[in-house]
Amino acid sequence: MIINETSIKVRYAETDQMGVVYHANYLIWMEIGRTNFIEDLGFKYADLEKDGILAPVLEINVSYKQACKYGETVTVKTWLDHYDGLRIRYGYEIYKESGELAFTGTSSHVCVKKESFRPVSIRKTHPEWHEAYINALKK
Template identity: 55%
Template sequence: MEEAVTDIEVRYVETDQMGIVHHSNYVVWCELGRTHLIKKLGFTYKELEDAGIISPVTNIDLHYKIPVRYGDKVKLHTWIEKYDGVRVIYGYSIINGEGRRCAEGTSTHVCVDQKSFRPLSIRKHLPAWHEAYEWYKK
């Protein structure tokens, strides 16, 4: 299993009136981790878009365990939780400086034609991605 670890230092703008990271920012962080993992595997979303393919989120599931606050430094761990040739589920875990899990979750994605939004087989249309995802999935 290949994993990308993304360092995040919480910015003031990411916090809410209670002084903790607003839940919407965790989704942004997941995207950072996902693009970091994809880059680590040797690919980019730009390559997808240039080929007329996009990869929308079809589901996201996040569980918040411990608050993260302004100035905290956390590590976002991202990996391929499940892959079936069409659908990809990425896993995420956010760990604070004390080694405690602050949040965890998954996001599900499919590749679709950019114009028609019809689902595409990763196995068929992106064979290099398919091989890498098969190799590195959990």
């Protein structure tokens, strides 16, 4: 399985008055990890969008384990958890600078045509992405 690791320095603006990361910012970090994972496979979301394909979120599942705090550098690990040619589920773990697991989650997506929001098969529209996703699950 291919796993992307992305380091993120916790910014002051991402925290509350106690210096603890606000819960919604973990979703942004998931997106950063997902984008970097896709780039590791040799692709860019922007190119998919230029082709008239979007990948909206269907579902988010998260579990907060430990608080991340201002000044820490966290590591976001991202991998492909499931892919069936239509639906895609990414897995995430976020680790504190100390190495402690702070967060686990998944996000599920489906690719759709921009103009109609009708689902499309990446296998048919972007076979090179499909092949890379299949291979990412095997490794």
